[in-house]
Amino acid sequence: MTVTSELNAPxxxxxxAFAGLRRLFxxxxxxxxxxxxTPTLVILSITVIVPFLLMGAxxxxxxxxxxxxxxxxFRNYGIILTEPLYTTLLLRSLGMSMAATLVxxxxxxxxxxxxxxxxxxxxxxxxxxxxxxxxxxxxxxxFAWRVVLGYEGVINTGLMEIGLISEPLSFxxxxxxxxxxxxxxxxxxxxxxxxxxxxxKIDKSVLEASADLGEGPVMRFLRVILPLSMPGVxxxxxLMFIPTVGDYVTAALVGGPDSRMIGNLIELQFGTVDNWPxxxxxxxxxxxxxxxxxxxxxxxxxxxxxxxxx
Amino acid sequence: xxxxxxxxxxxxxxxxxxxQAYAFFFMFVLYAPIMFIPLFSFSSGLYIRFPIDGWxxxxxxxxxxRTAVLNALKNSVRVGVSVxxxxxxxxxxxxxxxxxxxxxxxxxxxxxxxxxxxxxPIIFGVALLLMVNALGIPLSLYTIAAGHIIICLPFAxxxxxxxxxxxxxxxxEAAADLGENSWWVFWRVTVPIILPGIVASLLLTFTVxxxxxxMAFFLGGTDLTLxxxxxxxxxxxxxxxxxxxxxxxxxxxxxxxxxxxxRIGRRGAIKLVxxx
Numbered sequence: 148m149t150v151t152s153e154l155n156a157p158x159x160x161x162x163x164a165f166a167g168l169r170r171l172f173x174x175x176x177x178x179x180x181x182x183x184x185t186p187t188l189v190i191l192s193i194t195v196i197v198p199f200l201l202m203g204a205x206x207x208x209x210x211x212x213x214x215x216x217x218x219x220x221f222r223n224y225g226i227i228l229t230e231p232l233y234t235t236l237l238l239r240s241l242g243m244s245m246a247a248t249l250v251x252x253x254x255x256x257x258x259x260x261x262x263x264x265x266x267x268x269x270x271x272x273x274x275x276x277x278x279x280x281x282x283x284x285x286x287x288x289x290f291a292w293r294v295v296l297g298y299e300g301v302i303n304t305g306l307m308e309i310g311l312i313s314e315p316l317s318f319x320x321x322x323x324x325x326x327x328x329x330x331x332x333x334x335x336x337x338x339x340x341x342x343x344x345x346x347x348k349i350d351k352s353v354l355e356a357s358a359d360l361g362e363g364p365v366m367r368f369l370r371v372i373l374p375l376s377m378p379g380v381x382x383x384x385x386l387m388f389i390p391t392v393g394d395y396v397t398a399a400l401v402g403g404p405d406s407r408m409i410g411n412l413i414e415l416q417f418g419t420v421d422n423w424p425x426x427x428x429x430x431x432x433x434x435x436x437x438x439x440x441x442x443x444x445x446x447x448x449x450x451x452x453x454x455x456x457x
Numbered sequence: 458x459x460x461x462x463x464x465x466x467x468x469x470x471x472x473x474x475x476x477q478a479y480a481f482f483f484m485f486v487l488y489a490p491i492m493f494i495p496l497f498s499f500s501s502g503l504y505i506r507f508p509i510d511g512w513x514x515x516x517x518x519x520x521x522x523r524t525a526v527l528n529a530l531k532n533s534v535r536v537g538v539s540v541x542x543x544x545x546x547x548x549x550x551x552x553x554x555x556x557x558x559x560x561x562x563x564x565x566x567x568x569x570x571x572x573x574x575x576x577x578p579i580i581f582g583v584a585l586l587l588m589v590n591a592l593g594i595p596l597s598l599y600t601i602a603a604g605h606i607i608i609c610l611p612f613a614x615x616x617x618x619x620x621x622x623x624x625x626x627x628x629x630e631a632a633a634d635l636g637e638n639s640w641w642v643f644w645r646v647t648v649p650i651i652l653p654g655i656v657a658s659l660l661l662t663f664t665v666x667x668x669x670x671x672m673a674f675f676l677g678g679t680d681l682t683l684x685x686x687x688x689x690x691x692x693x694x695x696x697x698x699x700x701x702x703x704x705x706x707x708x709x710x711x712x713x714x715x716x717x718x719x720r721i722g723r724r725g726a727i728k729l730v731x732x733x
Contacts, residue, residue, distance in 0.1 A: 176558045177558060177559050177560050180554040180555075180558025180559070181560060182554075183553055184554045184566065186550060187548075190547065194585060194603055194607050195573075195581065195584070195607060198581075198584035198585050199584050201584065201588050201591060254483070255483075258480055260476070261477070261480040262480075265473060265480075271723055275719045275720065277484070279712055279715055280488070280491060282715040283664065283668055283715060284707055286684050286687055287491070287494060287668075287687070287704045287707060287708060288491060291490040291493060294490070294497065299506045301493055304508075307507075308507045385575070386575060389575050389577070390575060392577065393576075393578075393579045394577065394579075396670065410577065410579050414579070417583060417586065426583060430579070430580055430584070
């Protein structure tokens with residue numbers, strides 16, 4: 148019985164005790180797929196899931212001197228919710244990310260529109276040129292804004308050279324607006340690409356139909372293109388908002404005392420302050436608040452969609 | 458036909474000029490700040506300011522005399538190459554599995570793998586730091602590489618997925634029918650077809666790792682990578698010229714690799730589609 152089945156097995160199959168297992172492996176599609184996925188999933192479980200669980204556990208500990216007490220309590224979360232410093236930073240981070248996201252989505256939309264509808268030749272090159280900076284050193288791109296906005300930076304010394312100002316504008320660097328501008332610049336591709344994809348997907352015949360029905364360019368944009376590209380706008384908003392809330396490099400390099408973000412506070416807990424349980428609790432609070440804002444935004448956009456459709 | 462032309466003219470040409478101007482303005486704002494780094498790297502002044510008094514290559518020369526820079530470069534390349542190889546190999550298996558086989562829970566699995574694209578890297582860095590510390594593993598280039606693999610895997614898989622979608626599984630089956638075992642089918646049929654994707658994935662993941670800062674910041678030990686070295690120098694205003702020179706080289710190198718990666722990754726895909 149086994150001999151015949153082994154003879155029937157595909158050429159090259161080993162005649163070992165594993166033959167049965169091998170046959171199962173080759174016959175069962177999802178099993179083969181899962182086996183191929185296993186290394187990736189195992190590595191991600193070890194490097195993502197386990198650390199997250201650990202972070203959750205640690206956020207319930209308390210730092211005392213150089214040691215932790217491992218009696219479980221929500222003390223850290225209590226402090227975060229009641230101390231004005233923490234809530235201020237958290238709300239400020241959410242607000243600054245929202246501002247940067249809003250600016251970027253509005254500035255990126257016309258660019259995405261241009262790419263989708265007006266570029267016929269060399270579209271690939273355009274896309275590559277737009278995305279190119281975003282693959283490269285985040286640190287250097289943020290530093291570049293320090294060069295531009297600095298007290299003795301490009302804008303200040305440039306304007307003084309032309310004679311438009313007599314002394315440097317001190318509000319350029321180390322301010323909230325500096326952080327917002329830099330964030331908007333550094334993450335623009337995250338907002339642009341989804342918008343571009345959704346615009347590119349719009350069936351051109353829909354536009355022709357609307358033109359045939361006598362709609363002008365403005366109405367066509369408002370009633371056809373904009374609604375059809377909303378999924379991209381929403382995706383772009385999420386893709387940009389979520390990572391920027393946790394950013395700490397930008398605020399550290401171009402921000403001032405009034406523009407420190409929650410990421411800087413987390414970094415401090417693992418650095419000079421050395422209160423890891425509090426850092427873990429802050430990180431988790433940040434994830435929860437991002438999720439809450441995200442859900443709120445989703446509900447609002449659903450309501451808006453229903454309201455527009457009605 | 459003529460109707461279509463009118464629509465096209467209407468639609469594609471009316472707002473054209475102002476939109477085009479906006480597009481060039483957008484590109485200018487995108488690139489101008491970055492371009493000041495190379496510009497000032499050739500300035501002979503110690504400070505970044507206009508007017509530029511004179512031009513020099515001195516800062517580039519200084520770079521070669523700093524062993525710390527060369528060490529950091531060596532470390533970054535070591536981490537980058539290992540991360541690129543590991544995440545591309547994992548990416549090949551995962552992309553093949555996701556395209557070829559019916560897997561229960563495919564959606565959530567893809568979402569989970571792509572998560573690091575969106576979640577702030579500080580979260581992963583901190584979480585991984587906690588685990589590494591709890592296990593008593595010392596911080597080193599290895600822990601940085603582990604962090605980078607999380608970030609690079611989504612890029613590898615996203616680059617490789619279209620490759621597997623773009624070709625006919627029948628070719629693998631034909632090879633198998635002709636008596637090749639599965640390893641040889643993979644090596645002699647699958648790999649050559651997806652090769653552009655593999656090259657693109659290697660180039661892109663290498664660059665992402667090479668330029669990555671946040672993970673390295675939390676997971677790095679005493680051995681610095683280049684971004685960590687740059688970060689350290691940013692606190693010293695006198696070091697700015699050398700940072701500018703180093704930054705210029707890093708940007709040039711990264712732009713080149715990413716451009717190649719994106720070109721190779723896409724170009725091959727178009728060719729495959731054309732053949733069908």
